[in-house]
Amino acid sequence: MAARHEEIAEELRRAIDRGEYPVGGTLPTESDLAARYEVSRGTVRQAVAALTSEGRIGSRQGARRVVLGNRRSQSFAELRSFAQWARAMGRTATGRVIEQYRRPATAEDVERLLIPPGSDVLQVLRVRGLDGEPVLVERNAYPIWVAEAVERLPADCESVVQALYDDIGIIFAYGEHTIDAVAAGTQDAELLGIRRGGPLLRIRRTTTTHAGRPIEWSDDRYRQGSVSFAVANSIGSNPLARHVG
């Protein structure tokens, strides 16, 4: 929180949360805010742009900015790491490795991990839970250059992301998520303790380093009712895309 525009954004978030700028009302003008915080208008614009992209305020040329809601979005750290997310929510994350083995890369692995055809990947199957109750089946594939570090991890490792950073300095910097629904297979049903064919929320995710090099891809299946995902969008910005199939 060094940058002034981030400080201002955080102050505005708090002001919205405590009702100083009520939902449905308007924010002060950029000039007002600039004077109040003793910064230039450009810095204020950076701050309000952050709130806009979070969906907290609306923005339209010529009109005062409107407060849309006081939803608080998650940090990237909380989204990519199940353990960190659970901790932020005050829950206890559990988890254990069910299977872990190397196998030849499939066509999907080659495409998602940008690895040469014929190379191996490390396949890991984990079950994760909240407060002891199983919530999520996670199937990860790691390219060979990561595999060794993953294999060194204990079976009940809480935060894989944190461990890989501490061990070999890998930073999970970018993620792409595809969300759909699937029926529980035999293995899913068994591990989550539900009926076969029941609804699961599936997130397929590819994570890359700062340089865009894929670190892992994953197929996460959440038990019905356990979690939901939220996205805000507007005419100006739309992070969400809908695809056929």
Place this chain on the structure above:
Amino acid sequence: MAARHEEIAEELRRAIDRGEYPVGGTLPTESDLAARYEVSRGTVRQAVAALTSEGRIGSRQGARRVVLGNRRSQSFAELRSFAQWARAMGRTATGRVIEQYRRPATAEDVERLLIPPGSDVLQVLRVRGLDGEPVLVERNAYPIWVAEAVERLPADCESVVQALYDDIGIIFAYGEHTIDAVAAGTQDAELLGIRRGGPLLRIRRTTTTHAGRPIEWSDDRYRQGSVSFAVANSIGSNPLARHVG
């Protein structure tokens, strides 16, 4: 496409698409791009910020920008309107109203539509399809001030969004989406022609005007395998949030 920074963003998108800046490679520096397009560095920064928020390129202080992929995100118009989305994909959207009636607002309606307790809402149940095949069950609730215009629509109206704009000038400006998975109920199963209890992808959405006034909220249930949703995120920006329950 009036603003110069938008033009530059679009040119960069096209350059990435045609492989001029390959995935995994780097973009020219801001100064280079500023010189090439004969604009200031600030304008270039606006352009690359757009690509960054789309997840196409990565950005890190001190290092050159990295090309992450050539995914193309959807416009807001395509996301909020099923008909417009289908058209953009070259598919034919079908749809019909199954039920439509006014009813007293529930607690959920009051909270989501910011209406006074005790007022009425218009409930509409639609089935929508792609190329004749049913794909989606849509349950909408509209506040009273919108209800009259909705009731004037024909039962097979293609684009409700477009019709409401033409009729009473309502603009769907902001949306908030919550995504999870549910089991198909009896009615869902019947309307979509699937087995009861099968997996459905559910999107609950609230849409508001520019002023933040809710226009509708909707519970959309997509048949398994028919559509998926995609989101890109990074350490710098994370539009996606995960919630319990």
Place this chain on the structure above:
DNA sequence: GTCACCAGCTTGTCCAAACAAGTCTCGCCT
């Protein structure tokens, strides 16, 4: 009363400059 229009306000766009902060490469030293 109603409508059109205008003036003032507010946000959007763009520029030029300077410095801060982080990255990367290359050469030197051990």
Place this chain on the structure above:
DNA sequence: AGGCGAGACTTGTTTGGACAAGCTGGTGAC
């Protein structure tokens, strides 16, 4: 060969100014 550091390079932050574009409310004509 390997590690370390200096310096060049690149992106991030901030300022101040100017004009464009769009909204809003009020005034005046009808």
